[in-house]
Amino acid sequence: MREDDHVTLDQVRLEAILDAVEREDQHRLAELLEPLHGADIADLLEQISPAERRGLLTLWSGHMDGETLSEIDESIREEVIEFLPREVLAEAVRELDSDDVVDILEDLEEPQQEIILDALEDADRVAVEQALAYPEYSAGRLMQRETVVAPQDWTVGQTIDFLRQEEWLPAQFYHVILVDPRMRPVGHVSLGRMLAARRDVRLNDITEDGFRTIRATEEESEVAYLFNQYHLISAPVVDENDRLVGVITIDDAMNVLDEEHEEDILRLAGVSEESSLADGVLETVRQRLPWLVVNLFTASLSAVVISMFEDTISALVALAALMPIVASTGGIGGTQSLAVAVRALATRSLTSSNAGRVVRRELLTGILNGTGLAIILGLAGTLIFGDPMLGIVLGLAMVANQMVAALGGALVPLTLNRLGFDPALASGTFVTTLTDVMGFFAFLGLATILLL
Amino acid sequence: MREDDHVTLDQVRLEAILDAVEREDQHRLAELLEPLHGADIADLLEQISPAERRGLLTLWSGHMDGETLSEIDESIREEVIEFLPREVLAEAVRELDSDDVVDILEDLEEPQQEIILDALEDADRVAVEQALAYPEYSAGRLMQRETVVAPQDWTVGQTIDFLRQEEWLPAQFYHVILVDPRMRPVGHVSLGRMLAARRDVRLNDITEDGFRTIRATEEESEVAYLFNQYHLISAPVVDENDRLVGVITIDDAMNVLDEEHEEDILRLAGVSEESSLADGVLETVRQRLPWLVVNLFTASLSAVVISMFEDTISALVALAALMPIVASTGGIGGTQSLAVAVRALATRSLTSSNAGRVVRRELLTGILNGTGLAIILGLAGTLIFGDPMLGIVLGLAMVANQMVAALGGALVPLTLNRLGFDPALASGTFVTTLTDVMGFFAFLGLATILLL
Structure with missing residues (x-):
């Protein structure tokens, strides 16, 4: 079966599905949805309108399986679960590994959580409840409880015989974990190496290099970093x-x-939480308005700075038209520097060992970029307004603001990070406020001194 | 061995390493680097200064292994390879799977490529050259040539016997691929299922659901999407x-x-290419100055708009101080809408089926956010300046600009995407230009009509 043979959610199928929903053709709808992967059905539910979603679920909710359920975006999960008959929901969650059940439960309200917990078999329910006892966003929430272990003194043959007898194994596993008698992991063997070894080889002799364990209380972002950095599989x-x-x-x-x-x-863009395309207008306003209000106040700082120079502007009103050029270019310069710093902090390439050098580099970059822009803008200003002094003011303000932009773009996220905040949090607002204020101040200040 | 036992690159070790480099203490340096994972050594090389890097490589380059080499960031890869004795380089690349060799070769100049190709054994060289014949950023470049295959009529026992005899197997593999007599993949069996099955079970009866093949010419971004969407392992x-x-x-x-x-x-931030903290100042300027220059010209549009209203500003110079508030808040609103749209396009949750609804939602969000901001700003303007009409002008301009911001933030990336460009490419510059121009125009225009 080639990739092309896979049924994907293309426009044609989507329209056929919505058509079946409208005609309330349950049979046709099932026929269209059945060959789709659960992840695609989940995407479909997220993309269609609330009314279409209700229609589809009314006709089809009896067919929901565990895989599809676990793929559904949290923004519409509660809504979808409301539609599921209790026994369908129970059947669906029973199919899932414990980590997927935890993932679904986390975001639900108490009554829905109860329904799902009741649906689980005793052992599974205990496992899920134990996982929920770990803090949110911790490794304990992320892990699956189902593990494949072997005593460290076993041979390959013993292990294979044990696996063949085992009634139940996780859907996916990549290593057999070796444990000591107190259930402490001491190494792991990749399935590939186990398959390639003779039956009498001891597991202990073919363990994989770079074995790492993770504390259940570790933050999930640290877990993601470890997997990415050290190419872990499990x-x-x-x-x-x-x-x-x-x-x-x-x-x-x-x-x-x-x-x-x-x-x-x-x-970075000032959207305060997880947003989804399925969110309604009010939810979207709630996510965005707070930062806009913050920005309203920070932008007022610029207004205060400009109003200090009202006499200058009255005397030479062309300044009012030119000042946003300096401020806006500063905003872009600051955003560039900021994006690089935030990304470098996220991948941990920016550390205390190179922070000083990076800040120096940003400063020099700001001066050079500012100089380049100053030459263009200064010449243009001189030519258009026939006043070389105006060109010089524009150029000097540009250099000053690019310096501040580059420095601010690096120092703001570094400082937030040092203080224990997410460096991306609202950095954009801080940096553009800085470059606006500095841009207006430098330009109007220099104009006052040199032009009047 | 617990995670805590792993040696990581902390500040203490880093300083000890730099100290050993300075004292040219080769023995101590090797002792400090030896327990580190290749990925951490590569990070170290990227984080230290160029002079320190040269010092470290001079003392240590004889110890470079394949794993570390393949982890080194491309921004310093050429520089590092220059330092490696030819036989060390040859030894290092021979350890690697073909995909890692290709990854290293891609970014090197001709002479360095030759050295590495010469170091490979004939079969490996052919494999690498074949991979290089695929387009850049294609699945063909990303794949490893080393595969583990079995005829589709084999049993589990036959396959295990074959794997045990095989001298060489890939470092990591997760499936045995079933092929027909013409080497076309027809399914795959996970190693877990194979280990759990009896020897007489036929591979064909335990193949994994959701098997997908990928064309060698497929783009790598599509490959990443498929793995993420369908939870593929290989x-x-x-x-x-x-x-x-x-x-x-x-x-x-x-x-x-x-x-x-x-x-x-x-x-999104207007940094035109891959950047790295190891890049020098000139390289950084080259990455950023082009967009700053573009922004210089787009910002001039604002200047033109403002200069149309010089008479209005002369008559009421306080307008010059207030106009950046409307423009700046518009910029933030546009950036919010933009970030959500770019992210949704990247994860393919924003498609032609819901684009219309999303744009309508953005428009409504813009109107509501604008109204909220208008009330605050309008009241403040009225109270501070004692002129209700000024408050009304501020409020109306704010609503208009938030509408434009929200619409532009969604429509600009959607349009770029439709035209076949990367939706993130320079969207920020377009959208903030739009909100600046609109902000100044609406505010000064309304002021001209209502205040003068």
């Missing part, structure tokens, strides 16, 4: 006594990495 | 005749995903 999770409590696999880490990126890009 | 790569030519594993896909995110965040 890693055992241990409690405070170093005993094995679960395992995290790379697909979970990839998911966290993706979410962290989303957070970075949205926070 | 996927066979096929040529135009559907014959197996390699395999891509999740760690490569994770890497691509991470690079795509970096590109998005930098492009």
Whole structure:
């Protein structure tokens, strides 16, 4: 079966699905949805309008399986679960590994949580409740409790025989974890190496290099970093006594990495939380208005600075038209420097060991960029207004503001990071306020001294 | 071994390393570097200054292994390779899988490429050259040529016996790929399922659901999407005749995903290419100055708009101080809407099926946010300046600009995407130009009509 044979959610199918929903053709709808991957059905539910979603779920909710359920975006998860008959929901969650159940439960209200917990078998419910006892965004929430372990003195043959007898194994596992008699992980063997070894080889002799365990209380962003940095595929999770409590696999880490990126890009832009295209208008306003109000106050600083120079502007009103050029170019310069610093902090390439050098580089870059812009703008100002002094004022203000922009872009996230905040948080607002204020001040100040 | 036992690159070790470099203490340096993971040594090389890097490499380059080499950031890769004795380089690349060799070669100049190709054994060189024949950023470049295959009629027992005899197996593999007699992949079996099955079970009966192949010419961003969307761990790569030519594993896909995110965040901020903290000042200027110059011209549009209203400003110079508030808040609103749209396009949650609804939502959000801000700013303007009409002008301009901001933030990336460009590319510059121009125009225009 080639990729082309896979049914994907293209425009044609989407329209056929919406058509079936409108005609309330349950049979046709099931026929169209059945060949789709759960992830695509989940995307579909997120993309269609609330009314279409209700229509689709009314006709189809009996077919919801665990895979699709676990793929559904949290912004519409509660709404979808409302539509599921209790026994369908129970059946769906029973199919899932414990980490997926935890992921679904986390964002639900109490009554819905109860329904799902009741649906689980006793052992699974205990596992899920234990996971929920770990802090949010911790490795303990991310891990699956289902592990494949072997005593460290076993041979390959013993292990294979054991796996063949085992009734139940996780859907995906990549290592057999070796444990000591107190259930502390001491190494792991990749399945590839185990398959390639003779039956009498001892597991202990073929363990993988670079074995790492992760504390259940570790933050999930740290987990994502470790997987990405050390190319881990799976890693055992241990409690405070170093005993094995679960395992995290790379697909979970990839998911966290993706979410962290989303957070970075949205926070830099001043969107205060996870947003989704399925969010309604009021929800979207709630996510965005707070930072706009903050910006309203920071922007007032610029107004105060400008009003200090009202006499200058009255005397030479062309200044009012030119001042946004200096401020706006400063904003872009600051944003550039900021994006590089935030990204470098996220990947941990910016550390205290090179912060000083990076800040110096930014400063020099700002001076050179400012000089380049100053030459263009200064010449243009001179030619257009026939006043070389105006050109000089524009040029000098530009250099000063690019310096401040480059420095601010690096220092603001570094400072936030040092203080224990997310460096992406609202950095954009701080830096553009800085460059606006500095841009207006330098330009109007120099104009007052040199032109009047 | 617990995570705590792992030696990491902390500040103490870093300083000890730099100290050893300064004292040219080769023995101590090797002792300090030896326990570090290759990824950490690569980070170290990127973080220290060029002079320190030269010193370290002079003392230590004989110890460079393949793993460390493949981790080194491309911004300093050429520089590092210059330092390696030819036989060390040869030894290092021989350790690597073909995809890692290709990754190193891609960014090197001809003479360095030759040295590395010469170092490879014949079979490896052919494999690498074949991979290089695929377009840049394609699945063919990303895949490793080393695959583990079995005829589709084999049993588990036959396969395990074959793997045990095989001298050489890839460092990491997660599936055995079933092929037909013409080497076309027809399914794959996870190693976990194979280990759990009895020897007489046929591979064909335990293949994994959701098997997908990827064309060698597919773009790597599409590959990353497929892995992320369908939770793939590895996927066979096929040529135009559907014959197996390699395999891509999740760690490569994770890497691509991470690079795509970096590109998005930098492009949104107007940094034109891959940047690294190891880049020098001139390189950094080259990456950033072009967009600053573009912004210089777009910002001049604002200047033109303002200069149209010089008479109005002369008559009421307080307007000059207030106009940046409307423009700046518009810039933030546009950036918010933009970040959400760019991210949604990257994850493919924003498609032609919901674009219309999203644009309508943005428009309504803009109106509501604008109204909220208008009330605050309008009241403040009235109270501070004692002129209700000025408050009304400020409020109306704010609503108009937030509408434009929200619409522009969604429509600019959607349009770029429709035209086949990267939606993140320079969207920021377009949108802030739009909100600046609109902010100044609406405010000064309304002031001209209502206040004079």
